[in-house]
Each structure stands twice: as C-alpha cells, then as structure tokens.
Amino acid sequence: MAPAARAAAPRGAPRPPRRRRSALPVLLLLPASTLLLAVLVIPISVAIYSSFFDINILNLAQQTFVGLDNYRRMATSADFWSALRVTAIYTAVVVAGGYLLGLVTALLLHRPFRGRGVARTLAIMPWAVPSVVAVLVWTWIFDTNYGVLNYVLRSVGAVSKGVPWLEHGGSALVAVIVVSVWSLYPVAVTMLLAGLQAISEDLYEAAAVDGAGRWQRFRYVTWPGLAPVNLVLFLLLGLLAFTRVVTIIYVMTGGGPGRATETLPLQTYLEAFKYRELGYASAVGTSVLVLALLFSGLYLRLARRILPEARA
Amino acid sequence: MSARSRREGGVASRILFWVALVLVLAIVAAFPVYWMVASSVSSASQFTYPPQFFPHPLDLDSYRDALTRWPIGRWFGNTLVVSVGTTLLSLVVSVLAGLSVSRFPSRIGRGFSAFVLITQMIPATLLVVPMYIVFGRLGLLDQLWGLVLADTAFSVPLATWMLKGFFDSVPVDLEEAAMVDGCSRMRAFARITVPLATPGIAAVGVFCFLISWGEFFFARTLVTSDEHWVLSVGLNSFQGEYVTQWSSMLAAATMFALPPLLLFLFAQRQMTSGLTSGAVKG
Numbered sequence: 001m002a003p004a005a006r007a008a009a010p011r012g013a014p015r016p017p018r019r020r021r022s023a024l025p026v027l028l029l030l031p032a033s034t035l036l037l038a039v040l041v042i043p044i045s046v047a048i049y050s051s052f053f054d055i056n057i058l059n060l061a062q063q064t065f066v067g068l069d070n071y072r073r074m075a076t077s078a079d080f081w082s083a084l085r086v087t088a089i090y091t092a093v094v095v096a097g098g099y100l101l102g103l104v105t106a107l108l109l110h111r112p113f114r115g116r117g118v119a120r121t122l123a124i125m126p127w128a129v130p131s132v133v134a135v136l137v138w139t140w141i142f143d144t145n146y147g148v149l150n151y152v153l154r155s156v157g158a159v160s161k162g163v164p165w166l167e168h169g170g171s172a173l174v175a176v177i178v179v180s181v182w183s184l185y186p187v188a189v190t191m192l193l194a195g196l197q198a199i200s201e202d203l204y205e206a207a208a209v210d211g212a213g214r215w216q217r218f219r220y221v222t223w224p225g226l227a228p229v230n231l232v233l234f235l236l237l238g239l240l241a242f243t244r245v246v247t248i249i250y251v252m253t254g255g256g257p258g259r260a261t262e263t264l265p266l267q268t269y270l271e272a273f274k275y276r277e278l279g280y281a282s283a284v285g286t287s288v289l290v291l292a293l294l295f296s297g298l299y300l301r302l303a304r305r306i307l308p309e310a311r312a
Numbered sequence: 313m314s315a316r317s318r319r320e321g322g323v324a325s326r327i328l329f330w331v332a333l334v335l336v337l338a339i340v341a342a343f344p345v346y347w348m349v350a351s352s353v354s355s356a357s358q359f360t361y362p363p364q365f366f367p368h369p370l371d372l373d374s375y376r377d378a379l380t381r382w383p384i385g386r387w388f389g390n391t392l393v394v395s396v397g398t399t400l401l402s403l404v405v406s407v408l409a410g411l412s413v414s415r416f417p418s419r420i421g422r423g424f425s426a427f428v429l430i431t432q433m434i435p436a437t438l439l440v441v442p443m444y445i446v447f448g449r450l451g452l453l454d455q456l457w458g459l460v461l462a463d464t465a466f467s468v469p470l471a472t473w474m475l476k477g478f479f480d481s482v483p484v485d486l487e488e489a490a491m492v493d494g495c496s497r498m499r500a501f502a503r504i505t506v507p508l509a510t511p512g513i514a515a516v517g518v519f520c521f522l523i524s525w526g527e528f529f530f531a532r533t534l535v536t537s538d539e540h541w542v543l544s545v546g547l548n549s550f551q552g553e554y555v556t557q558w559s560s561m562l563a564a565a566t567m568f569a570l571p572p573l574l575l576f577l578f579a580q581r582q583m584t585s586g587l588t589s590g591a592v593k594g
Contacts, residue, residue, distance in 0.1 A: 133568050
C-alpha cells in the first residue's frame with residue numbers, strides 16, 4: 001500500500017489486509033462469542049422453545065408439548081392484558097419523567113460555575129446506588145406513619161392523614177415509578193450533558209445576534225442540536241424501563257397490591273417461580289422480547305425517517 | 313455563554329438558576345442517600361414523629377445491631393467475590409472483543425451495535441428461567457462462580473461496545489508504526505493500544521463492578537443456599553421485618569451502598585465519558 005494512501009486514511013477505518021487474511025479478529029472474538037452463546041443465546045433459545053411446552057418447575061423432566069396453548073392462554077388472560085397496560089403506563093411515565101428530569105438537570109449543569117463538579121457528581125449519584133438499597137430507602141420515605149414524605153405532605157396541609165402509598169394500586173404504581181425515575185435519570189443527564197457540549201457555541205452566538213431570546217435559543221438551537229442524542233436516549237431509557245428495572249418493582253411491591261404494579265417482565269418471573277409454570281412463563285417472557293424488538297424496530301424506522309442524518 | 317447570561321436578566325435570573333439547581337440536585341438526587349445515612353445514625357427511635365432531619369446526637373448502635381443480627385460480613389464477602397470475578401472476566405473478554413470490533417470493523421462491527429441493542433432488550437426475568445434449568449443440569453446452581461458467568465455474559469455486550477469507543481480513539485497509526493518495526497499485531501495491541509486505553513478500561517471495569525454489585529435476579533435465582541447469599545438477596549430478605557427494625561436495615565443498606573458509591577465518586581469522570589463516547593460519536 002502506498003505510503004500516501006495509508007497516511008490519508010482516517011483513523012479506525014477498515015484497512016485492506018496487507019498479508020494473508022489473519023485469524024486474529026475471529027480469535028479475539030472467540031471468548032466473548034463462546035460466553036454469550038453459552039450463557040445468553042442458548043438459554044434464550046431454550047426459553048422460546050419452552051414456551052411451547054407445559055413444564056412444572058418442580059418436575060423438569062416432565063415436559064408436555066402443548067403447541068400454541070400457552071400463547072392462547074396468554075392472549076385470553078386478563079392478567080396478561082392488565083400487565084401489558086401497567087407496563088405501558090409504567091414505561092411511558094418513567095421514560096418521560098427520566099428524560100425531563102435529566103434534561104432540566106443537564107441544562108442546569110451545562111454552564112460552568114463554581115462547584116459544578118460536585119453538583120454533577122451528586123446529580124448522577126442515584127445510578128450508583130444498588131436497586132435493593134434504593135427500594136429500601138424509598139420504602140422508608142414512603143412509609144405510611146413515619147415516612148418523611150407523608151410528614152412533609154401533612155405539614156403543608158396537602159393531606160390530613162398519612163397516605164398508605166404501598167397499599168393502594170394507584171399510589172403504589174406512583175411510588176414504583178418515582179423510584180425508577182430516580183434510579184434512571186442519571187443516564188439521561190450523562191448523555192444529555194455530552195450532547196449539549198457537542199452543540200457549537202457559534203450557533204448560540206448567531207442566534208443571539210439575530211435577537212433570539214432564551215426560549216427561542218432553546219427551541220431553535222438546543223433542541224435540534226440534541227436530536228441525535230435524543231434518538232438514542234429515548235430508546236435506551238425505554239429499554240431500561242421495559243426490561244432492566246424489574247428489580248425495583250419486585251422488591252418494592254412484588255407486583256402488588258393485587259397485580260397493580262405487575263409489569264410483563266415481572267409477570268414472567270412470578271409465573272415461573274411463584275406459580276411454577278415454566279412453559280407459560282416462557283411464553284410471557286418471549287412476548288416481552290418480541291414486543292421490545294417490535295417497538296425498537298418501529299422506533300428506529302420512524303426516527304430514521306425524521307432524522308436521516310442521525311444514526312443509532 | 314456565561315458572559316451573555318450575565319448581561320441578560322442579571323441578578324434575578326442568577327438567583328432563579330441557583331434555586332432551581334439546589335432544588336433539583338439536593339432534593340432529587342442526594343436526599344434519599346442522605347436520609348438513609350441519617351436515619352441509620354440517628355439516636356432517636358425510628359418511631360419519633362416528626363422525623364429528625366439532622367440527627368443529633370449520632371449513634372452507631374444500629375450498625376452494631378445490623379452486624380450481629382444478620383451475617384452481613386458473609387454477604388459482603390460473597391458479593392465481593394462475585395463482583396471482582398465478574399469485573400475481571402468481563403474486562404478480559406470485552407477487551408479482546410473490543411479490539412476486534414474496533415480494529416477489524418468490516419465483518420462483524422456493523423451488526424455489532426444492533427447486537428448490543430438486542431441484548432439490552434432481553435429481560436433478565438426471561439433469561440433466568442432457562443438459566444435455572446441449564447445451570448441446574450451443569451451443577452452450577454448455588455455456586456458463586458456460576459453467578460459470575462451469568463453476570464459477565466450480561467455485561468459483556470455493553471462493555472465491549474464502550475471499550476470499542478475507547479479503542480477507536482487510540483490512533484491506529486501507532487500500531488501501524490510498531491508493526492512496521494516488526495511487531496505482530498497482537499503485540500502491538502498489548503504494548504500500545506491497551507496501555508493507552510487504560511483510563512477507559514478502568515472506567516468500564518468500574519461499570520461492570522457496579523452492575524454486578526447490585527445485581528439481584530440472577531443472584532436470587534441461581535444461588536439458593538443462605539451461605540452463598542450476596543448482599544442484594546440478603547437485604548431483600550428484610551421484607552418481613554419492616555415493622556420493627558428500620559434503623560438497622562438502613563445501616564445494612566448503607567454498608568451495602570458504600571463500596572459502589574465510593575468507587576463511583578472516584579471513577580465518575582471517566583465513566584461518563586465512556587458511556588457517551590459510544591452514543592454521541594456512534
């Protein structure tokens with residue numbers, strides 16, 4: 001390869017092999033591929049396969065093929081649809097809340113000021129708190145009689161008695177959403193801060209010269225400038241809320257009271273280990289996976305049409 | 313931009329800014345953590361009402377109580393084994409994979425982002441069911457290192473993606489130069505690329521550590537006997553005791569949260585750059 005051509009190629013770009021095709025790339029990927037195959041791909045395939053069987057967790061050898069029965073049962077089960085509804089509400093609110101809180105925080109942290117490092121660290125800290133700890137603390141905060149939240153609410157006269165947050169369906173869902181947003185919004189802060197920093201100052205200067213006020217600057221410079229980050233962020237938040245924060249719900253309410261906070265991923269777990277129906281649980285879990293794939297696919301297609309230059 | 317904001321709006325706007333900032337940060341982010349620690353060192357009985365916002369005097373009894381009431385030391389040890397094991401294994405596997413995806417992007421690299429995305433869509437609760445079966449058959453149930461394998465598999469895709477971003481920012485020219493001098497590609501990686509990406513590798517390591525430290529579902533399902541419990545499972549078992557022992561539980565929670573928080577504080581800057589380098593640059 002001519003030296004000039006080599007020097008002109010950008011860094012990280014694929015280079016034509018200079019000797020015989022090396023086995024190195026494949027070798028380097030071998031440990032990861034083996035591990036993922038063994039621990040991720042095979043179990044997932046087993047799960048999907050199991051969804052066509054009737055399996056009791058206590059007697060794994062006894063597997064009866066039932067075809068689409070599990071799915072039929074799922075489609076006609078009131079619990080399934082209830083969980084779907086809860087999942088939809090939960091995911092939508094957590095993503096919206098996490099994003100908004102993240103945006104406000106990122107905008108506040110964007111300009112340099114003294115103590116910004118400390119402020120930024122504090123803002124992102126909730127992410128480092130283990131889920132079980134977060135649930136414990138927030139359950140204490142939400143405690144009916146001695147919790148600090150009810151104390152504040154009573155002090156300002158918003159309620160007359162302590163609200164039994166975790167004992168009613170609606171309020172329990174609110175509680176679970178609050179904890180989830182608290183845990184997840186640092187992800188939004190991190191990505192939005194980076195996105196804000198990528199917006200060129202010149203654009204703001206130009207807008208100011210044109211007489212744009214603060215809100216207009218946000219609407220015409222900041223918001224469009226954040227488009228690529230928003231693209232990835234909404235998807236990421238959505239997936240995290242959909243599949244990753246199940247721990248919070250399980251530990252805080254166990255899906256209750258009366259399935260009011262039971263999302264589909266949680267139902268998967270409960271059907272398997274509480275109700276002992278591995279086959280049916282696999283069917284529910286598989287539908288979660290399919291839903292996630294569908295929504296992600298739709299989302300990316302839609303996003304790419306709105307933002308052809310941004311890539312996920 | 314600060315020059316402009318100083319001209320506009322003046323004092324009122326600055327005050328509003330600070331008030332908003334303090335509200336958002338203090339109340340939203342820090343208060344629960346503060347409250348956890350404060351409630352655990354408060355000498356007032358937890359049944360005092362109204363609650364004491366600034367505990368005085370300080371009292372470490374609940375820590376003593378927590379340590380004698382529950383086998384926290386053992387849980388801590390188990391958690392440490394799992395987290396360190398997961399971090400090391402994840403780093404080794406992901407560094408190799410990241411090098412491959414960064415330096416040989418043609419075949420696999422393009423599908424790789426999609427692959428990472430798909431792995432993020434897999435609910436842990438779906439995975440846990442067959443894992444329970446498969447691990448059971450292999451005799452890996454109730455083994456800490458079975459948990460290490462599970463946690464590692466879960467973090468490898470994201471870790472590889474982040475490391476790819478870090479490796480991408482190390483110029484290929486340096487490796488090329490070394491190879492011109494007679495180094496093999498692998499040697500160039502080991503001598504040049506990896507050492508230059510050390511801050512990024514450390515950040516990813518911290519990330520893996522944090523994820524596995526607090527991981528719950530795999531730990532709950534794959535490790536069955538009490539003596540192998542990790543902290544997340546142990547603390548979850550407090551559920552039935554909510555009525556009586558809040559300060560002790562919060563003391564245990566504080567001890568559980570301390571290592572990741574400290575690690576996070578030290579590594580914070582590096583980690584945030586890693587998480588975003590992949591996202592913004594693509």
